[in-house]
Amino acid sequence: MSDCNSVSVPEVHLMDRGPSRLRIPPAMDVPVTARVQRLIDTSPMRRLASISQLGLVSMVYPGAMHSRLEHSLGVYTWALRVLNQVGQQSPVEQGSANQIAEDMRASESFIVASLVHDAGHWPFCHPIEDMGQSGMPRHEERVEAMLRSGPLADALAADWSCTADDVMAIVCPKKIDQYPAATSSEHIAFYASCLSGPIDVDKLDYLQRDSLHAGVPYGRNFDPMRIIASLVRHPDRPKLAIHEKGRTAAEMMVFGRYVMFSEVYWHHTVRAATAMLQRAVHELQQSAGGEKADITEWMDLSESAWVRQFVDAADRRGGPVKSLADGLFGPTRKLLKRAAQFNVESGEDMHQMLARRPYWWLASCSQPLATSIGDAIGKPVEPELVLIDAPPVKLEVDINIDIVLRSGEVATLGDVSPVASVLANRQFDNHVKRVRVFVPEWVRDRLADLPGDSMRRWLTDAVAETEKQWA
Known part of the structure; x- marks a missing residue:
């Protein structure tokens, strides 16, 4: 597989010298x-400017109000840096016109993909997608529709050599089998690993950007430029790898991601708000x-x-649904409170019992649990006000990137890093994503006077009853 000569791509060529650029935090120039x-x-793409990147996280970290558009521009900029790095490793052989055209098409595909990969997002998209509701299109499906018809499709056809x-x-x-007109599968596999993999342009951007706007240091305690300088093509497979010299930076990035999930994305108050939104939508x-x-009409x-449509629909429904919506978006914030939580250290049996259950099943399980309480x-x-929040069915992407050692041999990050080994072998999700039960504050206060193992017994009984009901 020959490589793209990065200087042939106008955006990469102008990366450090272009006359036209946008400026986004933190002091990043976007060519x-x-x-x-x-x-x-x-x-x-303009609509993404009106959608927050982190949604309900701003209820805990008020500065986390940055937009999906800002993030998309950041991912695009990191993609150019990746192209510049990997394109210098194997210049295109002169005289192979077809190969040069194919390489250019693949590189342009990666540039466009990095810029528009979130174009299908709607407000609070991720928590709603995690519910796995039938008939609810995923944001990637919406991206595809936009690339085949409409203004994005027109711009793609007019200016770029790549296709939808x-x-x-x-x-x-x-889903590559669904895209038979795509260019070389080796090119696709490589650039797909650059966009979504253990270390990719998406994570390079969102970890730093989310950390910056949330006002916490966790996602910025790694060296992104060291990672970029260490990126290599895997010697045996069409995927991104990292040279051994970037190992420490990769370790710090993996650990930063772990802490961001634990302290920001799955902060207990963020998850209380998320659980309230999910139950009201359900x-x-x-x-x-x-x-x-029909919330598909609001996408x-x-x-x-x-939010206006959501609140109006909840007002018409009334009852606990209105209470949930008012607690989230009313004049006074009133979130449900944590009554119990379990992870693989503090309650492995409960975590295994409830993690990765379908959302409708968890909602059903809240009925017998509410009765017991x-x-x-x-x-x-x-x-409807007793919420079981658990890790969704979908697991996070593997953290175990391949490391090309100085000897030329290939090992995984977990093979050479004790930090990454622990996270990789003990399942990242099970540590940062806890099972929690949220209830109204007055209920939480009354539960404080009961034996500490009460919630465990009630949950066990509720799970047994729900399994019997849906057997």
């Missing part, structure tokens, strides 16, 4: 050619009094407009 500007100016199949095969490499999609909200809205405290508790 913008005319064709990139035309992509940014399309309505799907090329771009989507990088965005969704597991209830709004159930028929009640003849009205059932093209700005975040503020989406109500009996214990002597007052009924609405099951």
Whole structure:
């Protein structure tokens, strides 16, 4: 597989010397050619400016209000740096016109994919996708529709040598069979690993950017330029690897990601808000009094407009759904409180019992759990306000990037790093994503007077009853 000569790609060539550039935090210059500007100016990309990158995280970290557009521009900039690095390792042989054209097409596909990979996002997309609701398109499917029809498709056809199949095969490499018109599968596999893998341009951007805006240091305590300088093509497979000289930077990035999940993305208050949003969305999609909200109709809205639709639908539904929506977006924040939590250290049996269950199953399980809690405290508790928050079905991407040793041999990061080994072998998700039960504050206060193992017994009984119900 021959490589793209990076200086042939205008965006890479102008990376450090272009006259037109955007400035985004933290002091990052984004090189913008005319064709990139035309992509940014399309309505799907402009809409990303009205959608926050971290959604409900701002309820705990008020500064975390940066947009999906800012993140997309950052990913695009890191993609150019990756192209510049890997393109210098094996220049294209002169005289192979077809190969040069194929390499250029693959590189352009990667540039476009890095810029538009989040174009299909809607407000609070990730927590709603984690619910696995039937009939709910994933954001990648929406990206594909945009690349085949509409302003993004027009800009792609007018300015770029790549096709929608090329771009989507990088965005969704597991579905490459659905994109038969894509260029060389080796090119696709390599650039797909640059966009989504143990170390990729997406994580290089969001870890630092989210950490910056949240006002915490955890996602910035690694050396991104050292990682870029250490990137290499895997000697045996079409995927990204890292030279041994970048091992320490890679270790720090992996650990930074671990801490960001633990302290920011899965902070217990962030998860309380997330669980409230998910349960309200779940209830709004159930028929009640003849009205059932179709939230797929809200996907093209700005975040503020989406919240208005959500609150209005919850007001019409009333009851606990209105209470959840008001607690999230009303004039006074009123979140449910943590009544119990379990991870693989503090409660492995409970974690295994509830992690990666379908969302509808967890919602069903809250009914018998609410009954047990109500009996214990002597007052009924609405099951819609007893929320079981657990790691979703989908696991996080593997952290075990391949390391090319100075000897030329290849090992995984876990083979050469004790820090990465622990995280890789003991499953990243099970440590940072806890099982939690959230209840109204008055319920939490009454539970404080009961034996400490009460919630464990009630959950065990609720799981058994739910399994029997859906057997």
